[in-house]
Amino acid sequence: MNIAISTAPAARARISSQWLVITVFLAPAVVLLAIFLLYPLLSSLRLSLVDWTGLGTHSRFVGLANWAHLAQDTVFWRSLWNNVILALASIVIELPISLALAVLLEKAGRGSRILKILYFLPLLMSSVAIGVLFKNIYDPNFGPLNVALRAIGLDIFAQDWLGDTRFSLASTIAVICWQNVPFYMILFLAGLSSLPAELNEAARLDGASEWTIFWRIKLPHLQGAIRTAVLLAVLGSLRYFDLIYVMTGGGPEGSSELMATYMYRTVFSSFQLGYGSTIGSAMFIIVSLVAAIALRMTRRYETEV
Template identity: 70%
Template sequence: MAPVRRRSGRARLIQKAAPAVFLAPAIILLAVFLLYPLVYSFRLSLLDWNGLGNTAQSIGLDNWLRLLDDSVFWHSAWNNILLAVFSVVIQLPIAAALAVILDEASKGSRLLKIFYFLPLLMSSVALGVLFKNIFDPNFGPINSILSEMGLYNWTQDWLGDPNFALGSVIAVVCWQNIPFYMVLFLAALSSFPREVSEAARLDGASGGTIFWKLKLPHLQGTVRTAVLLAVIGSMRYFDLIYVMTGGGPENASEVMATYMYRMVFNSFELGYGSTVASAMFIIIMVIAVVSLRISKRFETEV
């Protein structure tokens, strides 16, 4: 009986250790490429260092005290919040509407799906260069069309005017990311039972009633995920904004990521740039938790 017990004990030990063995590579990768840089960033935030040579000096919390009085940083954080709000308010309703239309369509729906998905296939840098030319005040097609229509007062320096730069960038960001959420909603709608909507139509329910009463509750979990992804993605957005405006003019379209980049690579203030990055992490975590709780509360009320 002893060998049998020993075998069963060894089998239980192997069974308990198997998940840890399979998870170990992923945990190691996360620790090396995520946890360690995060901790190191907080460590660098306590230094005065230009990133070159052994010139780093420990200055305690001076960088954090400077951050509290940095109006440019808080302005960039506010721009990130505006971007997150408009991403949720604009992207998700349009994406949901397109998903419902494509889900109901039969002829040509595959071609339309490919057409609507094209913006997401383009790189953000290429889109930034493209729309920088589109918004060009002298040669861009937007001002040219407005001029041809006789709307000369509507022509603007879209990316060079502080009043229009952030709005122009937000419009492009929303246009680029709508296809992602459209696909997300399409995937959720594909699991919605067809017979339920057909039965509702036989009972005289309109398309709007079917969406609000049946399909929207079915999409609640997907909507919550989409809200969380939109908020987190907006809080760390960088590439397209940097290409289009570089955070200008006069910091009008500055976001936290572009400000961090300028501090590190233009001003060579690695310590303060790491402080901005660490503050970004804290702000994103807080906003992500708050948005998750709000969306969860909304889900229980519907």
């Protein structure tokens, strides 16, 4: 009895010291999250309730008027639809190409080192540099793309790729996919490298073809990487900004407008900080909902290898 009483204070002291260590190590991360995530989020929500140009100190409280305007804003809904198209293109185009390249490079073995470096180069380039590069490539008069088409007699296919509302979004999506494919390729390569070689050898000894090995062994093994890739592709597409802004600025006539570019123009070109904050807050809500739904759906279809 006396031993139990004497050890109780020691146990409490040990638990207190553990909580102190946990608090000390977590405090910097919590402070940084509060400064760079929580405060901007709350500030954006607060600004979405006011009418303010962002200049001076005079702002007018308008309540939910900005949100009511957002619900009827056709430009916002069009930009959201363009984000959805970009997300679908990222899944349908980027991920299959990345997976195919990863499987081919994994089979190539040591001889694929140079190819891996070459394929990874687009991801190392600045998005602004890529935007300027392809803006020149797409130039309707002197761009290499149209020059090549005219040189081989395909003048009918030469277009104003970024200045025509029919092609501007598709042209920018093609560049985005080209830039992002290496990232998902490396992600899938990492997943394939963790697959035990004994499984492949055992399947080959049993007479399984490469196609069967891919569908029955490699693809199920990559389900975690695929789930992560889908989530990153969707969330990245909903927040995309830089390359679109450099290449088209959201034009022409809003045909390539995204939520982020619309928010930027609203705040820094139209000087509507209150309404721009409303667009930013709406983006946060949409991205959070999509992330929650995507995580739930991908976990539902998860199977064990």
